[in-house]
Amino acid sequence: MRRLSLRSRLLLLTSGLLLAGLTLVSAAVAGNLERYQLNRIDDQLTALTAILTGVSAGGPPESIDTGGRPELLDAALDLIGAPYLVYLDADGTVAGGLRTSGLDSGELPPTDELGDLPADGTPVNLPAADGDGRWRVVSVAAAGWDGTVVAAAPLDTADATIDRLRVTSIVSGAVLLVLLTAIGWFALGRGLRPLRRIEHTAAAIAGGDLTRRVPGIGASTTEIGHLAASLNTMLGQLERAFADRAAAEARMRTFLSDVSHELRTPLVGIKGSAELYRMGALPERADVDAAMLRIDREATRLTALTEDLLLLARLDEGPEGQLDRAPMDLRTLAGDARHDLRSLDASRPVELTGPDGVGPPGPAPVDADENRLRQVVANLVGNAVTHTPAGSSVRIGVGTVGGRAVLDVIDEGPGMSAEQAERVFDRFYRANSSRERSGGASAGLGLSIARSLARAHGGDVELRTRLGDGARFRLTLPLLPSDPEHPPSSSS
Missing domain, CATH: 3.30.565.10 (Histidine kinase-like ATPase, C-terminal domain)
Structure with missing residues (x-):
């Protein structure tokens, strides 16, 4: 698999972090809002059941006659935040209650589950009888008679608010993520432009142009400026090192050529004199003595040259040890x-x-x-x-x-x-x-x-x-x- 570019990897990393951050923030906001809604409903239901327990000390109250105007009761129930009130006997049967006229039995919590609720005022979530919606229910033991008082409020409004918040968070987060990703793509491209210039400079140097340097791509106080200065210093040292190596190689070639020439001259003389003697071209004693004198002179030159070269080598290797x-x-x-x-x-x-x-x-x-x-x-x-x-x-x-x-x-x-x-x-x-x-x-x-x-x-x-x-x-x-x-x- 082809590796992604640095620009793409950075963008994916930042986009992933941004997505994770937006998700966490949205979840935290939705969770806090849901807890706030439930706490508000719980406070209303708890206060209402406490009041109803006190006013029903003699038993469940009689049904209220609205006189053909149910909207009055609906308004009252909506005002206190409990559209459904129920009085249960000790065996869990409904002894009385009130509810908003707009609610039918299918939208209410199941009656058989109301009798199983803890009578200590602990808020509990119950589904509607038809499975469409939830209710927040509080049950408290009645005072003065053997039964319980149950107050319930639907969670439809709270759930709808939470759902709208989550949808809004998802849509706005997606738009923000796309927008910031696009901005990040161009920003990273501009930010990585100095690295591309460094890459082009390195490619030119690799191609043989050792005089190339990284141009001024940032202030000297920035990281990219420090990098450019360090690279230019290194490139200068490399150029000098290559130049020194080339000069050293040239000197070595000259040195070897000169050494070869210096050694060849006396060796030719020695070999020539020895060859003349071997061929019998030196019949007289005087000729032999002259040849031996030339051989001795050339051998002396070779000895002196060898000692000089050995001394120079020793001085190069460890000069202090020669003193x-x-x-x-x-x-x-x-x-x-x-x-x-x-x-x-x-x-x-x-x-x-x-x-x-x-x-x-x-x-x-x-x-x-x-x-x-x-x-x-x-x-x-x-x-x-x-x-x-x-x-x-x-x-x-x-x-x-x-x-x-x-x-x-x-x-x-x-x-x-x-x-x-x-x-x-x-x-x-x-x-x-x-x-x-x-x-x-x-x-x-x-x-x-x-x-x-x-x-x-x-x-x-x-x-x-x-x-x-x-x-x-x-x-x-x-x-x-x-x-x-x-x-x-x-x-x-």
Whole structure:
């Protein structure tokens, strides 16, 4: 069976509740009115029987002669609310009575049932002798003689009133139910319109349009407004997540491509040299030694590349576990970096200064793994030597800036464009992608490793550069809290 829509289910639910409510209200009103009518008749009959019991103390009264004008008696009986009065002997036979002239014996309650009534004044319902109609009867023991006084009133008027009320309630309730159901159908359609707009937005997103958002379909203080805001927040996060996943997949494809290329180059060299030896193309000892030297060089490149990739993987998985921290001062690394630069290129002027090349070098105490930081600084120094003209000056600055320990490597090389600077820390990225990757060329992992190691220490490696204006690589680390008993070591 096809499930009903939310609109139909809500309408059926509200209509059912409305119908139940109208039915209960109608039943309660009809019941209260019926009790009121019966109580009123009972009070009249009880009062009348009490009066008649007192006036008939000597026995049943004689029949009243209306003198040919029965309407006088009818009016009197109608006035007191008891069109039928009966006096019964002890054996239940009728000893006398009065009744409205318009009533025949078939419309009266059966005489044989009157003698069975309790004589304590309890009101009782009796059917008419012909079965058409009901009577309300009260029987009271007579005073002064052995008999009972019975007063009866028909319930036709009361029953007709109750029936008209019930018919009116049913008709008016049905009209009201139909009217409110129709109003509810349109009201629910309008109320559920925001959900349909949310449904259309979700369908568009499922179709691939991740930029779609739920439009403003309600005030921010309403439930639908909160729902729309929450959905838009979720959709924004989903869009970013999909974009990040796509970017990660693209980076992974690039990474695998670069790794494959980097591994293939030395492997081709090793395989080629081994193939030449197997084919006997290396007859001389000198040729064999040269082939072994090439194999050793390419194997060294493979080992270094593998160690770099393993280090990056470990830093991604658990950076803190790769560090052996101890108090130290970055001035130690800055002084060693100056010596390394001079040994790599004796023609370069190398200056040791404060941060940004201003002032003398200052203290920069940190809690760090010295060997790992040496690897960071070595990468920065090697980058400056590789990508700047021979003989160009380099400044190494050390000190504190903004409550952080910093170490700068500033060169006067060609600099980089904004696009190159944005990607320079990516793995396997080279500013000059056309450069050959053999002959000891860098695999493009140095700066990526440097930044990963810096971030593992709670710091970073930052770049400030511009085409034709050199570059400044800055290592920033948290300062070591001052401890006079354990000052960090330093050298210049």
